Amino acid sequence: MSESKETTKRRWANYSIYPRFQLSIVAFNLFTLFAAMAVVYYQIHKSFWVLETYAKSLDTTLFNQYKQMIDVHIELVQDAMITSIIFSTLFIVIYNIVFTHKSAGAIYHLKNYCQEIINNGYTRKLTFRQGDMHPELPELINGAIERIQTDSDKSSK
Numbered sequence: 001m002s003e004s005k006e007t008t009k010r011r012w013a014n015y016s017i018y019p020r021f022q023l024s025i026v027a028f029n030l031f032t033l034f035a036a037m038a039v040v041y042y043q044i045h046k047s048f049w050v051l052e053t054y055a056k057s058l059d060t061t062l063f064n065q066y067k068q069m070i071d072v073h074i075e076l077v078q079d080a081m082i083t084s085i086i087f088s089t090l091f092i093v094i095y096n097i098v099f100t101h102k103s104a105g106a107i108y109h110l111k112n113y114c115q116e117i118i119n120n121g122y123t124r125k126l127t128f129r130q131g132d133m134h135p136e137l138p139e140l141i142n143g144a145i146e147r148i149q150t151d152s153d154k155s156s157k
Contacts, residue, residue, distance in 0.1 A: 016097075016101075018100075018104040018107070018108065021100060021104055022096070022097055022100040022101070022104060025096050025099075025100050026092065026093055026096045026097065026100075029092045029096055030089060030092055030093075033085070033088055033089065033092060034085075037081060037084075037085055040081070041078075041081060044074075044077055045074070048070050048073070048074060051070065052066075052067065052070055055067075102131060102132055102133045103132075103133045103134075105128070105129060105132045105133075106128050106132040106133050106134045106137060109126070109127075109128055109129070109132070110126070110137065110141070113126045113141075122145060122149070125138070125142045126138040126141050126142055
């Protein structure tokens with residue numbers, strides 16, 4: 001049981017390759033979400049305020065009933081907004097971490113590959129994991145290294 005928890009915890013920890021990059025993407029998207037929801041919330045309250053002002057000017061006997069209806073409706077709208085914010089936040093966080101993991105993973109492997117070449121020389125071809133973004137990079141970089149080696153061999157003869 002503890003091995004399963006440890007494996008799951010490690011799997012999620014592996015999604016954090018470049019935390020600063022990944023968290024900045026998440027933060028930007030959450031900021032955009034909250035800013036949009038704040039504008040929507042303001043517009044909803046403004047429209048109800050306009051309707052309330054209009055109803056108050058027409059008939060004061062029906063105004064109290066109308067005000068109660070508006071208050072109930074505002075509560076319903078707020079509940080819907082809170083629910084959508086919660087689900088949108090969860091979706092944004094999970095999607096952005098997974099997406100940036102695939103993008104940052106390719107960069108991470110490329111960085112380690114270049115560091116390996118600097119330390120040990122060219123020993124193997126570059127490969128990315130299945131599902132990483134930029135799948136054309138390994139072929140391009142491997143081709144460039146082969147070309148450099150070929151040109152180097154020709155010039156040394």
